[in-house]
Amino acid sequence: MNGRMVWSAVALASVALCVGAVTTESAYAENQVLVLEDFQGKEADGFPSSWDHENQRSHSKGRDAYKVQTENGVNFLSAKDAGQRIKKKKIDWDPKAYPVLTWRWRLLKAPAGTDQIAAIYASLDTDLMFIPVFTKYVWSGTKPEGTLTEGGMFSGSEIVMQSGTKDVGQWFEERVNVYEDFKRLHQHEPAPKAWGISIIAAPGVEIDFGSLVASPAK
Template sequence: MNPSRAAALALGAALAGCVGVPVDELLASTAIVAELPIEGGQSVEAARFSAGRAGEVPPGWSRFIVSPFARKSDYALVDGGPGVVLEGRADASASGFYRRIHIDPARYPVIEWRWRVLQTPADIDPRVPARDDSPARVIVAFHGDVTRLDLGERFTLRLYHALTGERMPYAIIMYSWASDAPVGTVTPSISTGKIQTIVVESGGFGEWRELRRNVREDYRLAFGEEPWDIVAVGVMTDASNTREKARAQYGDISFRPEP
């Protein structure tokens, strides 16, 4: 049998198997809010890379697949001067690195992190699909009201599950570095409006940069509704569309109440 036809038949069979699955069971976020206790304290340390050791994998963190057809980016703890940080490397590749966590964005709306871009594809811009790469992204995933998902978004959930065997959350904000898009640019993924990129920086190449955002305000801006609980935090170093190379380092990530 022709390999392309075999792949198409396999995908069709997988999609058929997903048809009877309730939409809320296709959301990764449904299980997370049910299984994980909600975080408390004065702040939430979502990523403590500095507490790890170079060469190790941070406990509780794992890779997530962007596309089954894309090569996978690499992530490892390294000595980043000063301290241990997470380094992401992409070579014509795209995959993320994340941990499940349960946070109330009404209580902890402010996210703080630092990163350093060390290598980037040229002329990257999330508004242009062929240039939609980034050496540095910080990702925040949310649960939400499944009744608000339209038919296209429901199909995207089923397709992603059929292709990868994994589940998507209800919505994702990607805080991104981009060389050719103005800071403040908000743009949806070509695949689904439930993934929105917000450009937070376009300069500072080679420098450690500290960033702060209000995820509650950004969610309202990106999706036009109130956010439900945060269910995952991650990073992504991506160069799959440009077929070039990217490299960035990420420091600790925390959530705090509004000042």
């Protein structure tokens, strides 16, 4: 269902240079990669361009929590003490043609006992009330890797990708087939175009997110 690996500094820099060479939401002609987000754009306060904050009552706190940063020439999203979700919609992404979602993340700090440290939401459809139908890929501080929690009427299904906090400071890459996960968990085909993606980090957590890339199944 998923794959992962620790990124070395050399490998990370090499891949990031390739990702940075293309425009977000554009495809590589040669290897059929669709870059959903590479965090090349940011607003004056550092908040990522083309993203929305979901909790308007704490809008300023959310903008302070998520900032685009650069390390060794590589852009990434830094989340510090967020506790709130940000979302990117209007992505020209056909999940059936590009079902494999890849991203990287690096945990820097998490309070002891935190269940859901951070998560990536892949929203491939909406219900009859236009509420996004999503699968949530989680870094958990308490649940074992591979744990699946079925969603309900107002919550999405969750899959634990990383567990614990022993690997603080290391980049990990995740690779999931969001199309197959969606069909298996939600029991129907997703929409022809995905609704969007979202990111969340828990209160007290410091974590970095790298580029999100979609590709065909191999």
